[in-house]
Amino acid sequence: MFETQHTKNEDGSIHVLLKGALDAMAAERLEIELETLMETGAPFLVIDMENLHYLASAGLRVLLSGAKKGKKKGMAIVVCSLQPLVFSVFDAAGFTRIFQVFKSREDAHKSRKKGKPA
Amino acid sequence: MNHQAATTAKSNNETATLASVWAGLLDVSICLAAVLASHSVILLADFLKTFLEWIAVLTAWAALWRIKHGGNHKFDYGIGKLENITGMVVGNLMIVCLLIIGFNAIRNILHPAHVAGIGVWIGLADQVLFAGINVKLGLRSRRMAQSTGSPIMGAQARLMLTRAAANVFIMVALGLSVALKQYHWAAYIDPLASLIIAASILMAAMGILSSSFYDLLDRTLEEESQIVILRELAERFHEYEALHGIRSRRSGSKVFIEIFLEFAAEKTMGEIQKVAAGLRRNIEARILNCSVTIALADRPLEKQSRAPRHNYA
Numbered sequence: 001m002f003e004t005q006h007t008k009n010e011d012g013s014i015h016v017l018l019k020g021a022l023d024a025m026a027a028e029r030l031e032i033e034l035e036t037l038m039e040t041g042a043p044f045l046v047i048d049m050e051n052l053h054y055l056a057s058a059g060l061r062v063l064l065s066g067a068k069k070g071k072k073k074g075m076a077i078v079v080c081s082l083q084p085l086v087f088s089v090f091d092a093a094g095f096t097r098i099f100q101v102f103k104s105r106e107d108a109h110k111s112r113k114k115g116k117p118a
Numbered sequence: 119m120n121h122q123a124a125t126t127a128k129s130n131n132e133t134a135t136l137a138s139v140w141a142g143l144l145d146v147s148i149c150l151a152a153v154l155a156s157h158s159v160i161l162l163a164d165f166l167k168t169f170l171e172w173i174a175v176l177t178a179w180a181a182l183w184r185i186k187h188g189g190n191h192k193f194d195y196g197i198g199k200l201e202n203i204t205g206m207v208v209g210n211l212m213i214v215c216l217l218i219i220g221f222n223a224i225r226n227i228l229h230p231a232h233v234a235g236i237g238v239w240i241g242l243a244d245q246v247l248f249a250g251i252n253v254k255l256g257l258r259s260r261r262m263a264q265s266t267g268s269p270i271m272g273a274q275a276r277l278m279l280t281r282a283a284a285n286v287f288i289m290v291a292l293g294l295s296v297a298l299k300q301y302h303w304a305a306y307i308d309p310l311a312s313l314i315i316a317a318s319i320l321m322a323a324m325g326i327l328s329s330s331f332y333d334l335l336d337r338t339l340e341e342e343s344q345i346v347i348l349r350e351l352a353e354r355f356h357e358y359e360a361l362h363g364i365r366s367r368r369s370g371s372k373v374f375i376e377i378f379l380e381f382a383a384e385k386t387m388g389e390i391q392k393v394a395a396g397l398r399r400n401i402e403a404r405i406l407n408c409s410v411t412i413a414l415a416d417r418p419l420e421k422q423s424r425a426p427r428h429n430y431a
Contacts, residue, residue: 057344061364064351068360093345094352 002026004033013044013112015105019051022059030059034066038073045070046108050081055089067098080108134259135179138274141251142172148244156237158295159222160308163315164241164288166215170208170319171281177204178274199369205330212323219316223309230305233295242292249285252278284315333368339375339405346404347375350397357393362415373408375401378415390414 002020009015014037022030037045047063049055063079070077080102082090090096102108149165152158181201256278263271291311298304339347347364362378377397381390394412401410 057341057348060345060348061361064348064355065361067355072359089345092349094349098352098355 012042014042015046015048017048021054022052023056024058027058027062031062038069038075043075044112045075045077047079048081048105049079049086052086053083055086060093078102078108080105132182134262135182138175138255139179142175145248146172152237152241152244155240156233156235157231158233158238158308159226159312160288160291161241162222163219163312167315167319170212170215174208202330202333205326209323209327212319216316216319219312223312226309232299232305233308238292238296242289245285245289249282252282252285256282339366343405347401350400354393354397362418371407375408375410376413378413380416
C-alpha cells in the first residue's frame with residue numbers, strides 16, 4: 001500500500017510525505033503526482049521518506065525523471081528522513097549525487113532558507 | 119576478452135558439451151538395458167531422468183554449435199529463444215515422465231515385488247561408472263565456467279554434480295533392496311526411492327517451466343540490474359536532458375537493454391556519442407551477458423510505443 005500526502009507551505013515550498021512501499025505500481029502514481037506538483041510552479045519540493053519502508057528501482061526511476069523535470073522548471077527537489085533500508089538502496093543507486101539528503105524535514109526546509117539547494 | 123580468446127572459449131565450451139552428449143547417450147542406453155532386464159521402478163525413474171537430462175545437454179550443444187558456425191547471424195536477437203522453447207518442451211516431458219514413474223511406483227507399492235534379474239547388476243554398475251564420470255565432467259565444466267563466465271557451462275557443472283549425487287542415491291537404494299531382500303518390507307525401498315527421484319524431477323520441471331515461460335514473455339530485469347543501470351544514469355546525470363524510459367528483452371541467457379534518453383539540442387552528435395558509449399560500456403561491464411543500446415528520444419516511452427520515432431546511438 002502506497003500513499004502520499006502533500007502540503008503547501010507559506011513560503012511556497014511543497015512537502016510530500018511518502019507512505020508505504022514505492023514499488024512499480026506505486027511509481028506510476030508518484031510520477032503523475034510529481035508532474036502535477038511541478039505544474040504549480042513551486043520553487044522548492046521536499047520529498048519526505050520517513051514512512052517509506054521499501055523503494056524499488058521503478059520508484060528510483062521516477063525520482064530521477066522528477067529531478068530532471070524539476071531542474072528544467074527551476075524547482076529544487078530534496079529528500080529527507082530516509083529509513084536505513086531505503087537509504088541503502090538510494091545510496092547504492094548513486095542518488096545521493098543527484099539529491100541533497102537531509103536527516104529531518106526541519107533540516108530540509110531550513111536548507112532552503114539558507115539558500116543551499118537552489 | 120579479445121575475438122580470438124572468445125572464439126577459443128566458445129570452441130572449448132562446444133567440445134566439453136559434446137563430450138557430455140556422448141557420455142549421456144551411453145548412460146541412456148545402459149539405463150534402458152537395465153530397466154528392460156529388471157523389475158525396478160527406481161531404474162525406470164533413472165532411465166527417464168537420464169533421458170530428459172540428455173535432451174537438455176543435446177540442446178545446449180546444438181545452441182553452441184549454431185553460434186560457432188554462424189547461425190546466430192540469421193537472427194538479430196540470437197537463438198536464445200530456442201533455449202527457452204526447448205526448456206518449455208523439456209519441462210512438459212518431465213511432467214509426462216513424472217506421471218509414468220508415479221503410476222509404476224504406486225502399482226509396486228500396492229503389489230510389492232523384490233527387484234531381481236541381471237538388470238539390477240547392470241544398473242548398479244552403471245551408477246558406479248557414471249557417478250565417477252559425472253563428477254569428472256562436472257568439475258571440468260565448473261573450471262570452464264569460472265574461466266569464461268559462460269552461464270551454459272555453469273548450468274552444465276550444476277547438472278553434472280547433481281546427477282552424480284542422484285547416482286549415489288540410486289546405488290544405495292538398489293544396494294539395500296538387494297542386500298535386504300529376505301525382509302518383506304525391503305520390497306518397498308525401490309518404489310519409495312523412485313518417488314524421491316520423481317520429486318526431484320518435479321522440482322526441476324517447475325523451475326525450468328517458470329523460468330522459460332517468463333523469459334519468453336520478456337520479463338523485466340532483476341532489481342540488482344536495474345540499480346546498476348540507474349547508478350550509471352545518476353553518475354552521468356548532468357550529461358543528458360531527460361530519461362524517457364528503460365526497456366529490456368531476453369533471448370536465452372542474453373539480455374538486451376534499451377535506454378531512451380533526451381539530450382540538449384545544442385549538444386553535437388560527437389558529444390552524444392561519447393556519453394552513449396560510456397554508458398553502454400559501463401553497464402555491459404557490470405551486467406553479465408547484456409547488450410545495451412542508447413536510443414535518442416524526445417518523449418516518454420509509452421507515447422513512443424504508440425508512434426515510434428527515435429534514433430539509435
